[in-house]
Amino acid sequence: MSGSGDLDALYAASYRRLVVQVYAICGNLADAEDAVQEAFVAALRKGRELDGVANTDAWLRRVALNRLRAGWRHASVVLRYQAAVPGPQAPVDVGPEHVAIVTALAQLDPNQRHVTVLHHLADLGTAQIADELGIPEGTVKSRLSRARGRLAELLDEEESRHA
């Protein structure tokens, strides 16, 4: 996977998808873009070691989320000492419908939100999610079920507020 052509293909196929997934989890599009770019920089620095990673999409997602968590460090160190990632290239027209969904997602339990994003935006099956998060598949299913119910309530509330 670490071959130049492979990484080019992976970047072309995954960048936008990962940005959307991370945005759905963190709620800030610029931060999501930075985090995904950081993940690809980490992948590039890993070189051939990346060959040993079984699921590069999952690896990139995890690195991006870890970078978000360490955002304070990213900001302080990168600004002063490290080569920065390019960041967002163009403003994205985030509409009220997008904000409503992300706001609703932000109100979910973080576990439920993570599972929801992996299932509905990363298109992973419950077994794959269980594998990625290291939790039983039954737990994935119950979290998904609860998240769907709660999300529907939240989006209905939002709709009726604007009706």
Added chain:
Amino acid sequence: MPDLNLLRNLGEEVRPPSLDSLRETARRRNRRAAALTVTACAAAVVAVIAGGAQLTGDGDQSAPKPASKPTRTETTTPAPAEAHKLRLPKRFGDSAVLDGGRYTVRVRNLPRELDQGGLLLAFDMDVPEGWKVTKPLIRIPYQIRPEFTPTKASGGLGRLSVQHATSGVMVAENLCGYSIAPFHTHTTRGIAAAIAGLPRVEVSTPAATTLGGLNALALTITVRPDDNLARCNADAYELYAGGDLGASLFEWVGADQPGDVVRLWIVQVADERFIFTAETPPDATQADVDTLTRMVESITFRG
């Protein structure tokens, strides 16, 4: 869910930077990492030569030194008598830049239906001019832990945060986060022992000290300058986490560079235990370290 599919469309508007620009970033970071490693090795050689002259056969002298006991030093900006109310940003992940002064920091568990203790801790602390307070992002909605960092305007590097550790700490078995060993302990000594047992990194012996007038234990964790964190999937170590609400909700204190230093103070306030964590990257100056030390030393607990 059809609603979520709307977000997919957003991806079409995102314009990725060229992969070559990311390659250039990776190359620059590799060059810098290589330069830092050479510098660290040279510094280590100098330290060994200098230290060799002082060693008299007592093996303990080569062990990591305990964290320094906080001693009251003069702050550059005298703290006002009254502490200001600290207003956290509304959104998770957002930050607010603060005026220099003394603030009352409240640590809570939210949301209410999951609350295990309401207001967990309130303390007053001096904050330097231009530092910011952040409502952490990933840990929502369970743990609302303000963390303090310098801004570009104020200058400086580092972070000061507090972790709730009444039910103990989680310590990663191998630091790369592949597996997590739950370590529950209900004493400050037990927490210190769990952290002192971290592999791969240098950890000082827990030292008795005081924090805000209360007995505390202090430790220092140092990532070895010649360590290679790239062997971890996320290029980072996960050191320890407080909280007891499930692994994915823990607030991990980590390190992502050789030479990172994490100083921590474990303290029991009433029936609750907390860890105050001051982190500095390898590029931090002594002034950055001193600033964080002054902040910790200025803490007084309320109620």
